[in-house]
Structure formats: C-alpha cells, structure tokens
Amino acid sequence: MQNRLTIKDIARLSGVGKSTVSRVLNNESGVSERTRERVEAVMRQQGFSPSRSARAMRGQSDKVVAIIVTRLDSLSENLAVQTMLPCLYEQGYDPIMMESQFSPARVEEHLRILRQRNIDGVILFGFTGIDEALLAPWRSMLVLMARDAAGFTSVCYDDEGAIQILMQRLYQQGHRHISYLGVPHSDVTTGMRRHHAYLAFCDAHHLTPHAVLPGLAMKQGYERVADVLHDDTTALVCATDTLAIGASKFLQQHHAKPIQLASVGNTPLLKFLHPEIITVDPGYAEAGRQAALQLIAQINQSSDPQQIVIPSSLI
Amino acid sequence: MQNRLTIKDIARLSGVGKSTVSRVLNNESGVSERTRERVEAVMRQQGFSPSRSARAMRGQSDKVVAIIVTRLDSLSENLAVQTMLPCLYEQGYDPIMMESQFSPARVEEHLRILRQRNIDGVILFGFTGIDEALLAPWRSMLVLMARDAAGFTSVCYDDEGAIQILMQRLYQQGHRHISYLGVPHSDVTTGMRRHHAYLAFCDAHHLTPHAVLPGLAMKQGYERVADVLHDDTTALVCATDTLAIGASKFLQQHHAKPIQLASVGNTPLLKFLHPEIITVDPGYAEAGRQAALQLIAQINQSSDPQQIVIPSSLI
DNA sequence: CTGTTAGCGCCTTCAC
DNA sequence: GTGAAGGCGCTAACAG
Numbered sequence: 001m002q003n004r005l006t007i008k009d010i011a012r013l014s015g016v017g018k019s020t021v022s023r024v025l026n027n028e029s030g031v032s033e034r035t036r037e038r039v040e041a042v043m044r045q046q047g048f049s050p051s052r053s054a055r056a057m058r059g060q061s062d063k064v065v066a067i068i069v070t071r072l073d074s075l076s077e078n079l080a081v082q083t084m085l086p087c088l089y090e091q092g093y094d095p096i097m098m099e100s101q102f103s104p105a106r107v108e109e110h111l112r113i114l115r116q117r118n119i120d121g122v123i124l125f126g127f128t129g130i131d132e133a134l135l136a137p138w139r140s141m142l143v144l145m146a147r148d149a150a151g152f153t154s155v156c157y158d159d160e161g162a163i164q165i166l167m168q169r170l171y172q173q174g175h176r177h178i179s180y181l182g183v184p185h186s187d188v189t190t191g192m193r194r195h196h197a198y199l200a201f202c203d204a205h206h207l208t209p210h211a212v213l214p215g216l217a218m219k220q221g222y223e224r225v226a227d228v229l230h231d232d233t234t235a236l237v238c239a240t241d242t243l244a245i246g247a248s249k250f251l252q253q254h255h256a257k258p259i260q261l262a263s264v265g266n267t268p269l270l271k272f273l274h275p276e277i278i279t280v281d282p283g284y285a286e287a288g289r290q291a292a293l294q295l296i297a298q299i300n301q302s303s304d305p306q307q308i309v310i311p312s313s314l315i
Numbered sequence: 316m317q318n319r320l321t322i323k324d325i326a327r328l329s330g331v332g333k334s335t336v337s338r339v340l341n342n343e344s345g346v347s348e349r350t351r352e353r354v355e356a357v358m359r360q361q362g363f364s365p366s367r368s369a370r371a372m373r374g375q376s377d378k379v380v381a382i383i384v385t386r387l388d389s390l391s392e393n394l395a396v397q398t399m400l401p402c403l404y405e406q407g408y409d410p411i412m413m414e415s416q417f418s419p420a421r422v423e424e425h426l427r428i429l430r431q432r433n434i435d436g437v438i439l440f441g442f443t444g445i446d447e448a449l450l451a452p453w454r455s456m457l458v459l460m461a462r463d464a465a466g467f468t469s470v471c472y473d474d475e476g477a478i479q480i481l482m483q484r485l486y487q488q489g490h491r492h493i494s495y496l497g498v499p500h501s502d503v504t505t506g507m508r509r510h511h512a513y514l515a516f517c518d519a520h521h522l523t524p525h526a527v528l529p530g531l532a533m534k535q536g537y538e539r540v541a542d543v544l545h546d547d548t549t550a551l552v553c554a555t556d557t558l559a560i561g562a563s564k565f566l567q568q569h570h571a572k573p574i575q576l577a578s579v580g581n582t583p584l585l586k587f588l589h590p591e592i593i594t595v596d597p598g599y600a601e602a603g604r605q606a607a608l609q610l611i612a613q614i615n616q617s618s619d620p621q622q623i624v625i626p627s628s629l630i
Numbered sequence: 631c632t633g634t635t636a637g638c639g640c641c642t643t644c645a646c
Numbered sequence: 647g648t649g650a651a652g653g654c655g656c657t658a659a660c661a662g
Binding site: 016018020030032 | 647656
C-alpha cells in the first residue's frame with residue numbers, strides 16, 4: 001500500500017530536478033510546456049501521488065476537516081452531510097466524523113482533539129448549550145449548522161419561512177383550527193423561531209393558537225400531541241419530521257377523526273410512512289453544499305465569515 | 316490555531332535534547348524518571364502536542380482510517396458506527412467517512428482516493444456486487460462488515476442464529492403459520508443465510524414456508540408483504556427492521572387481523588414505532604467495537620485477518 | 631542515560 | 647527555465 005515513489009523518483013525518471021517536479025505538481029508557472037508534459041506523463045504512468053504528510057508538514061494544510069453531527073441517526077443532518085461529503089472530496093478534503101450526542105462536553109472534547117490535529121476546518125451542527133467561547137478560536141474556520149452566532153459563519157434554515165409556508169397552505173385549504181407541536185425555546189432556531197412564526201401567523205389571521213413544545217424526540221411528540229388536539233382541531237403543524245412521526249403514531253392509535261398533518265423536514269422516512277403529510281423542505285441538501293463550499297472558501301481565505309440562510313420550499 | 320511549539324522548543328525549555336523529548340513523547344524506556352517528569356511538566360504546561368504530519372512522515376502511519384458505509388441513514392450501520400467512533404478516537408485514530416450508496420463503482424472510487432492518502436485501514440460495510448479483487452490490496456488492513464470473504468477479516472452477524480431465535484420464540488408462542496419477508500439471495504448474508512435459516516426451521520418443525528424476498532427497502536416490504544399473508548398466517552418474520560417497518564405500515568392499513576411480527580435489528584426507530592414486534596439484536600454495537608479493535612490490532616500487526624461472528628440475542 | 635547527526639518528502643529561496 | 651541547497655518537526659541510528 002505504500003506510496004513508494006517520491007518526487008525524487010519522478011525527477012530521476014523524467015530527467016529533471018526535484019524542484020521542477022514540485023513546480024509541476026503545484027501548477028506553478030515557470031516550467032516549459034515540454035518539461036511539464038514529460039513530467040506529468042511520468043507521474044501519471046507511475047501512478048504517483050505526493051505524500052500528504054510531507055506537504056502538510058511543509059506548512060500547507062493537511063486538507064482534513066471535521067464534521068460534528070449531533071447524532072449519526074439524525075434524519076435531517078444526514079441529508080445535509082450526504083451532500084457535504086462529495087463537495088469536500090471533490091476539493092481534496094477528507095472529512096472526519098464525530099458525534100456530539102447533544103452534549104456540550106463532548107463538543108468540547110472533540111474540539112480539543114481537533115486542535116491537536118491542526119485540522120483545517122470544522123462543520124458543527126449546533127444545539128442548545130454549546131459555549132460560544134469555546135468556538136471562538138475556530139471562528140475563521142468554523143461553519144455552524146442550523147444555528148447562528150454573531151461573528152461566526154452559519155448555515156441556517158429559514159425557520160420562519162418554513163412555518164409560514166405550511167400555515168399558509170393549511171389556511172388556504174380551509175383549516176381554521178391549527179395546532180402546533182414544537183420544541184422548547186431553549187432551542188433558538190427549531191424551537192423559538194418556528195414557534196414564533198406559528199404564533200405570528202395565527203395572530204395575523206385571527207386564529208387561536210394551541211401549541212405545546214415538548215422537544216425533539218419522536219416519543220415526546222407521541223406523548224404530548226394529545227394536549228393540543230381539541231374537538232375543533234383539523235390540522236397540526238409539527239416543527240420537525242421526527243415530531244410528526246411521533247404525532248402520527250398517536251393519531252393512528254387514538255384518533256379516529258382525520259387531522260391534516262404538516263411538518264418541516266422532507267425526510268425520506270416520513271415521506272414513506274406518511275406521504276399524505278404536507279411537508280416543507282428546509283433545503284438540507286443545499287445547506288450541506290453551501291456549508292462545505294463556504295468552509296473551503298474560508299480555509300482558502302477567499303471568503304470572510306458570513307451568515308447564510310437557506311430558503312425553504314414546499315414539496 | 317497553529318501549534319507553534321515543536322519538540323525543539325520543549326527541549327530548550329526543559330534543558331534537554333530533542334531526542335530525549337521524543338523519547339518521552341513515545342514513552343520509550345531509557346529516560347531517567349527525573350528527566351521524564353521535567354519534560355512532561357513542560358509539555359503539559361505549554362500545552363504541547365506533537366505535529367501529526369511530521370510523525371506521519373517519519374513513521375508511515377498518519378493514524379487515519381476510513382469507514383465506508385452503504386448509506387449514512389442506514390439504521391443498522393449507524394448503530395455499529397456509533398460504537399466504532401469512540402474506540403477509534405481512544406486509540407488516536409481519526410475516522411474519515413464515505414458513503415457507497417450500494418454502488419461498487421463508488422467503493423472503487425473511494426478506495427482509489429484512500430490509496431493516495433496512504434491511509435492506515437478501512438472498515439467497509441459490505442453489499443452485493445463488490446469486487447473482491449479490488450479489496451485484495453487492502454487485505455491486511457481491511458475489515459469487512461456484515462459480509463465475509465475468504466482471507467479477509469470480517470465481522471458478521473449470526474444470521475442463522477438470529478432467525479432461529481425468532482422462529483423458536485414464535486413457535487413457542489403457538490404460531491404454526493409463519494411467513495417470511497426477506498432479501499434476495501444475491502445478498503448472501505441478509506438474503507440467503509437468513510432465508511435458509513427460515514426454511515430450515517420450517518423443515519425441522521413441519522411448517523409450510525411462505526417467503527418472498529423483495530429487497531432491503533421499506534417500500535419493498537410494504538409492497539410485497541401481501542404476497543405471503545394467507546388466511547391462516549399468524550406471524551411474520553422480517554429479515555430486517557427496515558422491512559418490518561414497511562410490512563407494519565401495510566398491515567396497519569390493510570389488515571384487520573393481528574399478525575405477530577418479528578424482525579432482526581433492534582433499532583430505536585422500530586422500537587419506537589412498533590414496540591410490540593419481537594426483535595433480535597444482531598449485536599450491532601458489539602460488531603462496531605470488534606471491528607474497530609480488530610482493525611487496530613491488524614494495523615499494529617498484532618493480529619492476523621480473521622472472521623468474527625457476533626452472537627445474536629433476543630431482546 | 632542523553633545529545634548529536636541524519637534524513638523522511640516536500641516546498642522554497644537562490645543561484646545558474 | 648531549471649537545479650542545488652536548506653529546512654519544516656520528528657524519529658532513528660549513532661556516539662558519548
């Protein structure tokens with residue numbers, strides 16, 4: 001498996017000096033067309049690839065980034081990561097994966113490890129409780145997902161827009177008693193912003209809001225959805241697909257009267273289990289792509305930190 | 316973010332030579348207790364951590380392994396990866412993630428990339444269609460998951476045992492008309508072995524087998540389960556949790572008569588959706604741990620390739 | 631026990 | 647345009 005050949009070998013084989021090979025390798029100017037072609041031919045034919053470690057040591061980056069997801073089995077994060085990976089590989093970056101399991105301590109621990117590795121950048125899926133002070137040293141090479149923080153690059157979903165689209169749609173369909181199943185405000189984006197958007201819509205359209213904010217888990221949706229179902233309720237908006245799955249299970253078991261569900265997520269699982277649910281795609285795939293590209297841009301110093309918002313779209 | 320200090324700095328600060336620092340760093344013998352402590356103190360106090368790239372260049376191993384999953388959102392693979400990661404980190408290995416999406420071409424492409432990176436090892440989740448010839452060069456540093464191949468290290472589930480446990484249990488409960496929903500034989504482990512175990516049990520207990528083998532997807536389970544449901548069917552064994560979810564959906568919609576479901580998987584999702592299903596845990600967590608440990612052992616040349624089978628257990 | 635000396639593979643002056 | 651020389655941070659012989 002060893003990469004036995006070095007630029008020295010290539011140099012010898014193509015009858016030039018090491019530096020010329022190096023120049024060709026880095027696409028530097030100042031090499032005659034003929035020489036360049038000859039060297040490239042030898043490299044190709046020998047299947048040469050330069051040693052990452054050696055380059056890294058010489059001060060370049062080792063082209064490694066970390067992706068810290070909350071959970072490996074998060075439906076939404078999976079969709080974003082799925083598009084990140086190809087973007088990163090395309091640019092020659094290797095993504096190493098870590099799982100925070102919603103534990104700030106684990107994030108801290110992971111960042112500690114990463115600092116030692118002198119990694120190029122980090123994509124971190126945010127959640128409640130992360131200490132921003134911890135992230136400060138990474139400011140220039142960190143992309144925060146699904147959460148924003150002043151001075152940091154972030155890729156967020158259009159929380160308000162997503163809920164608004166859903167409510168609008170339900171309203172158009174004639175629903176006037178729409179309940180809401182969400183996440184506590186300690187979660188600023190998925191929790192507070194989406195809930196506020198729901199309240200705002202209700203207010204603007206003179207609807208009576210009925211909301212409960214149990215949390216992110218299916219089980220929590222299942223156990224608490226009953227609290228917002230009244231006799232006149234005809235529709236229910238869920239802050240996430242995961243909650244919607246929980247709610248659906250409850251409705252199937254306990255509720256004869258049909259309730260129109262709507263949720264933000266567009267995950268394949270929900271799509272399969274309950275295609276009848278109205279869904280908004282928060283643009284997970286696009287978010288993944290943007291995050292990867294933005295991180296690389298910042299690593300290359302060709303972009304400054306900025307906050308990106310991905311538009312939602314009705315399916 | 317840069318690790319400005321080098322062993323040279325540490326050497327100067329603690330009044331010793333570079334090599335002594337290096338010795339301390341690698342826990343080599345032949346350093347007096349006093350010196351070692353002094354150097355360690357300086358390192359700690361300076362928050363020193365050696366440059367990976369430099370070590371890699373000298374030593375060969377950059378302590379990076381790849382995990383190639385079929386899909387980021389595979390319920391079972393997630394469970395295995397979840398235990399792998401901590402094992403790998405503990406030993407100082409960084410895991411980079413890749414997704415094959417069941418495409419042999421992608422596996423080939425990924426391995427090509429990995430070869431250039433002169434990576435230390437690979438954990439590959441197997442599936443139908445992978446060309447073993449491609450894996451040959453990796454033999455000594457590859458762990459194949461959920462599939463075995465002669466001469467390769469593999470971590471497999473006890474397919475026969477899992478099905479047998481399920482059948483046994485159903486039989487004990489009095490079921491005599493047990494159908495089977497599985498995966499085509501082109502998939503040797505999840506497909507053929509589990510199916511054969513089903514047939515063997517039926518044969519041994521004089522039951523009439525009714526099986527259909529649509530594939531791995533929920534949708535396939537949903538669409539084909541009807542084909543094995545007869546008037547006298549009282550139980551259904553599914554080769555995977557994913558299929559069971561598909562089947563459950565169908566049963567909920569179309570089947571008044573209760574059917575006892577059983578499946579191998581023990582994934583949290585199924586557990587939540589249908590806790591009443593009888594489940595066998597193929598030991599995903601244990602498989603992940605074993606795979607990580609075995610790979611590391613092989614990298615350290617302290618173990619030869621071997622085939623590991625994880626025992627199943629009834630929940 | 632410890633310091634000195636060579637490189638590992640690559641990039642970067644600096645001469646030619 | 648091109649090659650030779652030096653050094654990145656570390657480890658691995660050597661000497662002392």
